[in-house]
Amino acid sequence: MNIETHVTPCDGSRSGAHLTVQDVTVQFGGLTALSDVGFEVRPGQVLGVIGPNGAGKTTLFNVVCGFTRPQTGHLTLDGRPFRPAPQRLVRSGVSRSLQGLGLFPGLSVLENIVAGAGGAARTGWWSGLLALPRTDRDERELHDRAAALIDELGLGAHAHAQPGTLPYAVSKRVALARALVSEPRLLLLDEPAGGLGHDEVLELAELIMSLPSRGAGCSVMLVEHHVDLVMQVCDELVVLDFGRVIATGTPAVVREDPAVAEAYLGAEVDV
Template identity: 60%
Template sequence: MALALHGITARFGGLVALDDVSMRVPPGRIVGVIGPNGAGKTTLFNVVCGFVTPSAGSLTLDGAPLRPKPHRLTALGIARTLQGVGLFDGLTVLENVMAGASHTAQAGFVPALLGLPGSDRDERRLRDLAMECLTEVGAAEHAAAAPATLPYAVRKRVALARALAARPRLLLLDEPAGGLSAEEVQELGRFIKDRKIAVVLVEHHMDLVMAVCDEIVVLDFGRVVAAGTPDEIRDNPAVAEAYLGAEVTTVDAETPA
């Protein structure tokens, strides 16, 4: 799946949150979006997800015009995680992840969850898929737990499993390393690289960004100020000084700590 943004501008009153932003996410590639707080990173995600309608510009998906609607994202093959975890406290971990794949249920998620007539097959399939995703992220042992009882790092894993349950071709990760330890960040990096799907990663942990991204887009005050490979971004004096500091230590996402 190829996602492209063409001259996207987003305004909120007199505030320009995105200013003529263009970028492309090729199939199977990992594109990082970095910049200081207020640079427009989350607004960019909200435009892709249909929560914000741009005042100018357009989006395409696989070359076709894209006018995203939040409730249609999973059907388009797009899934997103939030800066927080965004889990449903009234559901178990397993049920939370099942909700991520509800668009594939022929009988619907609620009938499957409640075990209504005709939903048994859907319910079994959703549970099997949810357990598979929880196993992928290393959280299967918490399937029956209430999210609120789990450590923050585990809840982040569950949120990631829920996104993966949609079986997306494009995964939008909004600060997935927030609140994780250095070892957990390295593990997350290995996991992201192993997905083999298109990923857009918004993240402040520069070691993770440098380790996993094929390309990095730098935003400042809503504008793209630099774009290129991690090496090109690292060697850009203006970017290094403004966003990365004097030195950037690259962590090999494929090498265990």
């Protein structure tokens, strides 16, 4: 398998959040899903998490999103303790796109994207309750950002459509737009290439590579099965197997690691 890698050094000039995961262990009954897992997503970096089925990728993603609480270990965000909770992610400057689309069936594409910013909670409880001018201004800015994303991601023809009427690839773009509308400093992507065709994966790769320089800057943690995609877009990779980190490094380094070839891709596969 011939893969052209894309590596962008983190030189300290790029912005975005700095996430660290330290010594995280998660157990479900007698099963250890993660064991002493540690890594970091540096500012402006695209970090990929790969591994075979059952390696612990989804559990790790759920820990960072706040869906799963580890038994041991801790997380920091920009050097401060980070105890993620799904309902507070946006306020922390973190957004996520889930493997399942999770679009609201009763809302239009535009309304689904706007919902990604957390609605009135983003402008403050008192402002929303009293309908202060700041709320109206913020809502206009939010709709402007949503409209810009609709244009950028080629969703203009679907802006007022219901999610149930959309092709799957279009729904994936809506989910990405919803994750981006809050202008996150850290974006968590769970299998964004799942179900996409070749050309659509190429478009996704271009979008992911543009994220670190987007707005005020964005770091990305990408959990993905699509090897070609992660090798192209990621600055560094973390490889899991049976809940443990077996390799870290640039795509060029990881693809030469015999343990990765054997555990993830199969001993006979040339990566």
